[in-house]
Amino acid sequence: MKNTLITIIGPTASGKTKLAVNLANVLDAEIISGDSRQVYRGMDIGTGKDLSEYTIGGKQIPYHLIDMADAGYKYNVYEYQHDFLQAYTSICERGKRPILCGGTGLYVESVLRGYKLVPVPADPVLRCRLEQNTLPELIKILSTYKKLHNTTDVDTVKRAIRAIEIEEYYMNHPEISSGFPEIPYVVFGLQLDREERRKRISQRLKARLNEGLVEEIRALLDRGIPVEDLIYYGLEYKYVSLYVTGALSYEAMFSQLEIAIHQFAKRQMTWFRGMEKRGISIVWLDALTDTDENVQMMLDALSAKSADLA
Secondary structure, eight states, rough: OOTOOOEEEEEESSSHHHHHHHHEEEEEEEEEESSSSSTEEEEOOTTTTGGGEEEEEEOOOOOOOOOOOOETHHHHHHHHHHHHHHHHHHHTTTOOOOEEEEHHHHHHHHHHOOOOOOOOOOOHHHHHTTSSHEEEEEEEHHTSSSSSOTTTOOHHHHHHHHHHHHHHHHHTTTOOOOOOOOEEEEEEEOOOHHHHHHHHHHHHHHHHHHHHHHHHHHHHHHTTOHHHHHHHHHOOOOOOHHTTTTTOOHHHHHHHHHHHHHHHHHHHHHHHHHHHHHHHEEEEEETTTTTTHHHHHHHHHHHHHHHHHO
């Protein structure tokens, strides 16, 4: 069980990081982020890194795959698999327990199911053809592929086009094998009822704006990062960039962003339920349950699995 990847998933604002840190403290474990935007340096408030949460009782819990790339870069799932494998191997070699924590379904599932570990080149002809489509039309195209691609993070046209580009490449190159090792895992999921989830999302958005989200994005733009690159990252970076550049009023920005985050959380849960249908067993926990109680339930589940394997 030492090398078993303990995985914690859940929608945004469900308390994944807090739970992972508390479990890591008990197990002397290290945390690997499974978030597609926390890899970027300087994108802290909008991605919810909450790095202060990684300290518990004066003890710093080690974390990995956060602040890996400069803002403006287009980090992808191929790079994530490579970096994840390095972090996972290093943690196991040092005799520590690995905990994967995050809400990006594609990144999490890419390591649990061993997606193809192959970089996909750009296809200018395909991109040109797809640019004529709206975002809903592109998402509909994505849903037609045999292996449904992640639609959680495709809230911009550019990201949807890239997702289709990846699917087309794999479809036209069936000879490509995975190349990713099989990793033993146990998956825990945090769930919230719809109303509580919406309430937490709205409260957290207000808090992030008060903490300096607008200033964070202004600073990124002042560093010379093109507004198109920030819009590419979606959600907070898309809507606040539109506000900062004068394309949206503050009220319109807040309203549209709040709706977008609610829709994002719903897509996350749809993805996680899809993981179950694709054969990944998930032990669901109530996000409203006391953290210590949830940690104990996780420890009991891990102990039971260990006994089954003995």
